[in-house]
Amino acid sequence: xxxxxxxxxxxxxxxxxxxxxxxxxxxxxxxxxxxxxxxxxxxxxxxxxxxxxxxxxxxxxxxxxxxxxxxxxxxxxxxxxxxxxxxxxxxxxxxxxxxxxxxxxxxxxxxxx
Amino acid sequence: xxxxxxxxxxxxxxxxxxxxxxxxxxxxxxxxxxxxxxxxxxxxxxxxxxxxxxxxxxxxxxxxxxxxxxxxxxxxxxxxxxxxxxxxxxxxxxxxxxxxxxxxxxxxxxx
Numbered sequence: 628x629x630x631x632x633x634x635x636x637x638x639x640x641x642x643x644x645x646x647x648x649x650x651x652x653x654x655x656x657x658x659x660x661x662x663x664x665x666x667x668x669x670x671x672x673x674x675x676x677x678x679x680x681x682x683x684x685x686x687x688x689x690x691x692x693x694x695x696x697x698x699x700x701x702x703x704x705x706x707x708x709x710x711x712x713x714x715x716x717x718x719x720x721x722x723x724x725x726x727x728x729x730x731x732x733x734x735x736x737x738x739x740x
Numbered sequence: 741x742x743x744x745x746x747x748x749x750x751x752x753x754x755x756x757x758x759x760x761x762x763x764x765x766x767x768x769x770x771x772x773x774x775x776x777x778x779x780x781x782x783x784x785x786x787x788x789x790x791x792x793x794x795x796x797x798x799x800x801x802x803x804x805x806x807x808x809x810x811x812x813x814x815x816x817x818x819x820x821x822x823x824x825x826x827x828x829x830x831x832x833x834x835x836x837x838x839x840x841x842x843x844x845x846x847x848x849x850x851x
Contacts, residue, residue, distance in 0.1 A: 631783075658836060669746075669829055669841035670784070677837065685838055686741060717783050724836055727772060727791075731783030 629653055631732035633718050639738045640708045648703040648735050650718030658721040659701040660685075660729070661693060663714040670717065676701055708739045742767040744832050746842025754850050759820055761845045763830035764812045770832040770840075773806060773813045778827045778844075787828075788815070820849045 634649040650659065657678050662670040662685075672685030674693040682693045690712060692704045701720075705712060718732040743766040753759050765773075771792040776784035790797045790804045790813065797804050801820075806813040817824055830842040 660839065662841075667749075667843060669744075669843045670831075670839075671841070672838055675837065683837070686840070719783075721836055727774070727789060727836060728786050729774065729839070731776075731785065733783050734781075 631718055631720055631730050633716075633732040633735050635735060636733070637736050639740065640705075641740055642709060644708050645704070645706050646708065646737075647705075648716055648718075648737075650701040650703070650720075650732060652699055652720045652730070654720065654722065654730070655698070656720035656730070657698075657723045659695065660719040660721075661691070661701065661703045662717045662719065663687065663712075664717060664734075665714050673703065673716075708737075710739045713737060713739045742770060742832055742834075742838070742840040744830060744840045744842045746830050746845060748845060749843065750846045750848070752848045752850065753820055755820060755822060757820055759815075759817045759824070759847055759849075761815045761828055761830070761847075762812060763814070763832075763842050764810075765832040765840075766811065767832070767834065768808075768811065769834045772833045772836065773804070774831050774833075774839075775802075775804060775815050776829045776831065778829065780826075784829055817847075820847075822849050822851050825849045 660675045661673040676695040679698040774789035778784040803816040833839045
């Protein structure tokens with residue numbers, strides 16, 4: 628049982644490049660979330676999903692897209708990276724509304740130059 | 741949307757003392773309030789949580805209190821130990837859809 632895993636761990640992009648971050652969980656969780664963490668600002672929700680095939684916008688969705696084609700995977704895409712997207716990205720999941728514990732992945736550090 | 745404010749931003753205590761971190765929220769619809777501990781280079785980990793129908797919850801040295809009327813909740817750590825040193829985040833959520841986090845408190849427990 629690996630929990631929540633994120634790929635890659637580190638990435639450097641040039642402005643305008645695109646990339647996809649992968650979040651995978653092996654706990655059969657329904658809810659999945661993508662956050663970004665910037666110094667002094669805590670975590671901010673980018674997008675979330677309440678089940679396979681569904682996604683919704685969070686607090687800071689602009690410049691990002693997501694997909695949840697399979698229950699265990701939640702992908703975060705940056706179509707045209709900007710320096711303002713330099714951040715640490717965390718994925719998280721919750722089993723369902725009866726079990727509230729949010730499990731976080733180890734994070735992806737992204738730098739856009 | 742919801743606005744969660746957290747204080748203090750840094751807290752330094754002697755080993756064995758108590759530590760208190762406070763958060764306020766703005767949306768009266770929020771009904772779930774978790775606290776997370778984040779160690780350097782790792783993702784946050786849930787340490788305790790409370791739902792809006794409960795006023796206080798305790799788990800060994802950690803307790804959380806909630807005042808719905810005043811819209812604030814607090815984390816209390818007693819008998820602090822050096823391994824409690826980390827960054828702590830509060831959060832608020834309505835029905836586990838969106839989560840709003842505070843800006844974090846860096847706790848330093850001096851041996």
